[in-house]
Amino acid sequence: MLFSVSVIIPAYNVEQFIEAAIVSAVKQPEVNEVIVVDDGSTDNTLQIIKTLQVSSAKIKIYHHEYHINKGRSATRNLGIKNSSEDYIAFLDADDFYLPNRFINDKKVFQEDTKCEGVYNAVGFHFYRALNPLEEGTFKLSTVSQKIKSEELFDAVISSKFGYLHLDGLTVKRSVFDRIGYFNELLSVAEDSDIIYKMALKCRLESGIIDIPLAKRGIHETNIFNQEAIYKIYNIKLYESTIFWSCKNGISIHHIDSTLNWLWVFKFRENNSLIIDTLYWASVFFTNPKILFTYLSIKYFPIIRQRQILFPFLYRKN
DSSP, X not given: OOOOEEEEEEESSOXXXXXXXXXXXXXXXXXXXXXXXXXXXXXXXXXXXXXXHHHOTTEEEEEOGGGOOOOHHHHHHHHHHTOOSSEEEEOOTTOEEOTTTTHHHHHHHHHOTTOOEEEOOEEEEESSOOOGGGTTTSSOBSBSSOOOGGGHHHHHHHTTTBOOOGGGEXXXXXXXXXXXXXXXXXXXXXXXXXXXXXXXXXXXXXXXOSSOSEEEEEOTTOGGGOHHHHHHHHHHHHHHHHHHHHHTTOOHHHHHHHHHHHHHHHHTTOOOHHHHHHHHHHHHHHOHHHHXXXXXXXXXXXXXXXXXXXXXXXXXX
């Protein structure tokens, strides 16, 4: 299979950053098309994209009907559906690729025809002053070691060995036939959702994980600074993964791992026992595959709270 890449860039009111993102993708020899989907921008984003398009036939512009804003998931999905190459990569509009972004990916795919995706390290570029408290936070979005494909999901959901970022991921377009598209009900955490699903269903291999192949832009308007939104959607992320897993034949072991992290986030809400019981009942009745398994007992609030408060009572001899 010829290694030719479609890069998907969702763009919404990013006039300050969009040129650097597009140019960094156009410069990659392995990239045949750069699909920029304008998500209803109200600033000069679309005008900048159109100006750049004049100088490169690689750049293709799409938008939602009536130029409405539909969010990052729907915008990426529109880009995927309009792409034509056999390999797909993503780039956020306030980020950029570094030179030779795809050279090693090409090598991995050619040497291992069963590989469906390659993930790489992503660094950071600061458009604002670095807060001293952030110095240890913004290093690399990467994993600290090579991980077997079958062990990747447990590694990424627990963050045991670090994190993956979409900017460092290249996948075969057939991946989306297997797992579906981005969940358009998730306003944030949609990137983690799709990575979890890929790790559960596809064979992903590590590429270059010790030096960055792309950089994330850090600025005052980053969405990940909005903790209140993530507090809501981290829970929706795990709910989405559980529902999808039950529909796609994922093992009970992996569903258990997701339920465990959902429990952690729900436990932090400090709800009453009645509210928690009703919530967990809805989780299991919505997912019949796990309703009549040991998981429905394990995560029943009274039993689960006792396991947390009195773990010695549940230890195996």
